[in-house]
Amino acid sequence: MTETTRTLEATSGAAEDTASDTTPPPSRQRASLGKDAWFELRRRPTVWAALITLLLMTAMALTPGAFTSLLTEAGDRCDLADSKLGPSAGHPFGFDLQGCDYLAQVIRGTRPSLLAGLAVTAASLLIAVVLGLLCGFYGGRLDALVSRITDIFFGLPFVLGATVILVAFPDHGLGAMILVLTVLGWTTMTRIMRSQVIALADADYVRAARMLGARPVRLMLRHILPNAVTPVIVVAMLNVGAVISGEATLDFLGVGLQYPQVSWGLQLNAAQAFVLDHPHLLLFPALFLSATVLSFILLGDALRDAFDPRLK
Amino acid sequence: MWRFVARRLLHALPVLLGTTFLIYTLVFVLPGDPIQGLAGDKPVPPAVLAELHARYHLDDPLWTQYAHYLAGLLTGDLGTTFTGRDVSDLLADRWAVTLQLGLTAWVLELVLGMALGVWAGLRKGKWDDSAVLFGTTLIISVPVFVVGYLAQLVFGVRLGWLPVAGTEGGWPLAFLLPGLVLASFGLAYVARLTRSSLIENLRADYVRTAHSKGLSRRRVVVKHTLRNSLIPVVTFLGLELGGLMAGAIVTEYIFNLPGVGQQLFQSIQLREGPVVVGTTTALVLVFLLANLLVDLLYGLLDPRIRHD
Numbered sequence: 001m002t003e004t005t006r007t008l009e010a011t012s013g014a015a016e017d018t019a020s021d022t023t024p025p026p027s028r029q030r031a032s033l034g035k036d037a038w039f040e041l042r043r044r045p046t047v048w049a050a051l052i053t054l055l056l057m058t059a060m061a062l063t064p065g066a067f068t069s070l071l072t073e074a075g076d077r078c079d080l081a082d083s084k085l086g087p088s089a090g091h092p093f094g095f096d097l098q099g100c101d102y103l104a105q106v107i108r109g110t111r112p113s114l115l116a117g118l119a120v121t122a123a124s125l126l127i128a129v130v131l132g133l134l135c136g137f138y139g140g141r142l143d144a145l146v147s148r149i150t151d152i153f154f155g156l157p158f159v160l161g162a163t164v165i166l167v168a169f170p171d172h173g174l175g176a177m178i179l180v181l182t183v184l185g186w187t188t189m190t191r192i193m194r195s196q197v198i199a200l201a202d203a204d205y206v207r208a209a210r211m212l213g214a215r216p217v218r219l220m221l222r223h224i225l226p227n228a229v230t231p232v233i234v235v236a237m238l239n240v241g242a243v244i245s246g247e248a249t250l251d252f253l254g255v256g257l258q259y260p261q262v263s264w265g266l267q268l269n270a271a272q273a274f275v276l277d278h279p280h281l282l283l284f285p286a287l288f289l290s291a292t293v294l295s296f297i298l299l300g301d302a303l304r305d306a307f308d309p310r311l312k
Numbered sequence: 313m314w315r316f317v318a319r320r321l322l323h324a325l326p327v328l329l330g331t332t333f334l335i336y337t338l339v340f341v342l343p344g345d346p347i348q349g350l351a352g353d354k355p356v357p358p359a360v361l362a363e364l365h366a367r368y369h370l371d372d373p374l375w376t377q378y379a380h381y382l383a384g385l386l387t388g389d390l391g392t393t394f395t396g397r398d399v400s401d402l403l404a405d406r407w408a409v410t411l412q413l414g415l416t417a418w419v420l421e422l423v424l425g426m427a428l429g430v431w432a433g434l435r436k437g438k439w440d441d442s443a444v445l446f447g448t449t450l451i452i453s454v455p456v457f458v459v460g461y462l463a464q465l466v467f468g469v470r471l472g473w474l475p476v477a478g479t480e481g482g483w484p485l486a487f488l489l490p491g492l493v494l495a496s497f498g499l500a501y502v503a504r505l506t507r508s509s510l511i512e513n514l515r516a517d518y519v520r521t522a523h524s525k526g527l528s529r530r531r532v533v534v535k536h537t538l539r540n541s542l543i544p545v546v547t548f549l550g551l552e553l554g555g556l557m558a559g560a561i562v563t564e565y566i567f568n569l570p571g572v573g574q575q576l577f578q579s580i581q582l583r584e585g586p587v588v589v590g591t592t593t594a595l596v597l598v599f600l601l602a603n604l605l606v607d608l609l610y611g612l613l614d615p616r617i618r619h620d
Binding site: 148153154156157160164167241245248249252253254255268272282289 | 326328331335453455457458464555558576588593595
């Protein structure tokens with residue numbers, strides 16, 4: 001037993017040696033692809049605008065207190081007498097329904113949106129990579145089973161599915177929402193990853209590595225994953241925006257986060273009754289929300305162009 | 313042909329079963345006692361509890377319960393409201409509005425989306441191409457309920473071009489603005505898809521051949537390139553048909569259109585769990601059946617799909 005393991009190790013080591021003899025080492029190749037993409041990306045002003053927006057939003061999500069005390073006077077104090085007042089000198093965004101400074105409230109609303117978008121996408125990405133690798137590489141019964149399950153989840157429209165589940169658990173927080181959005185959202189990326197892996201598993205260089213004795217895990221992680229993952233990353237970037245938008249829609253519908261939690265979707269929900277007379281209630285959270293979603297979409301588009309030279 | 317239809321139907325069956333089972337398990341089985349849930353914090357007399365458990369088969373194993381639920385669905389039983397009314401009754405006169413709205417949005421997506429995409433694709437790199445790209449990106453990133461309120465505010469209230477809300481104007485007048493709002497996301501997507509597909513195909517060898525044969529640009533674009541580049545667009549539009557009808561919740565609410573989506577929104581606000589579940593299930597079924605229908609039609613149109 002030990003002997004076979006050792007021979008396997010030896011052969012896979014040999015595989016690595018031969019691979020590095022004939023082709024440039026994978027690490028250098030990857031770095032150059034990444035460097036190439038970065039060179040593409042940094043020439044675009046939209047990429048910089050999106051990155052700066054997202055950095056600002058992240059900072060607001062991490063330390064909302066610093067921003068509220070810096071940008072607003074007495075941002076923590078709410079006075080019902082100020083309810084729905086429009087923008088003024090000391091309060092550029094005006095006041096919300098409860099008479100709280102709206103800028104401070106909008107800043108506090110950043111965290112749940114960003115957290116939901118990133119956590120759901122990270123979890124979906126993980127599921128997609130693992131399932132995609134296993135199904136695409138091994139095929140067979142596992143693949144058939146997962147594909148059927150993917151079909152089922154694909155048949156459930158996002159908002160409707162989330163509505164049904166969330167209404168069944170009225171007392172949910174952000175964690176439960178992230179779970180539900182992940183359960184409904186992992187399918188697209190998994191399908192893409194699977195088809196990528198299927199295409200690559202038959203590639204000549206993978207066959208070569210297999211013949212040289214590389215084990216399945218090594219084939220999957222070292223040879224297939226780096227080449228298969230780029231389109232999935234691009235979709236993931238676009239997915240962050242979609243999740244943020246979806247989470248806000250659920251909050252707006254009244255099935256997402258509930259008061260007294262603070263989020264952009266809830267602020268828009270509260271604004272709907274007063275849109276005609278107090279448009280600032282709708283405008284500012286919508287502006288922050290759209291800017292965040294737009295930044296992720298722009299980054300995703302730019303990444304796709306950078307990684308896929310065919311579209312140039 | 314019949315083999316193709318049979319195969320598609322067989323393929324759709326597990327999806328239909330799976331989706332309804334998913335909804336059923338998630339909603340009815342996981343959290344606590346549903347009867348106690350209906351009563352809230354008030355204690356329920358044991359006799360009433362036992363009677364309701366027996367009536368709704370709550371003590372049966374999961375599979376039997378699901379079978380009962382499915383049998384109900386097949387006979388059009390979507391459950392009852394708290395006041396004892398059938399949910400399917402509640403929805404009966406609402407389907408027409410939802411259908412009108414969905415079809416209006418779909419046609420707008422098809423016509424405007426493709427037109428914008430072709431225009432931008434043919435003028436790649438020019439200012440109008442950039443304008444279409446920028447505009448569609450912007451529309452995709454603004455949530456549909458914000459688009460809805462803005463459109464209502466600008467075109468309905470300030471400019472007064474179209475009815476602000478309600479169905480009094482009748483079709484098509486009252487459905488134009490909500491249709492456009494509902495279509496906005498898909499429209500932007502169709503435009504971008506058409507554009508990129510057209511650009512990709514314009515560089516293909518067969519287009520160069522057609523050009524060098526001396527065909528006019530119009531003929532090359534319309535007869536040769538467009539046909540091939542519209543394949544992904546048609547696929548997307550097919551899936552959209554069901555999606556638009558199932559996704560009209562926000563739009564119907566904002567524009568006060570008495571459709572199925574508006575009912576769903578109101579039930580969510582009133583916390584009427586059974587109505588929400590029944591309505592959502594109905595919308596999911598519509599979505600799945602529309603997709604199945606489009607799938608079958610697609611097989612009729614494209615022989616490659618039928619035979620593979």
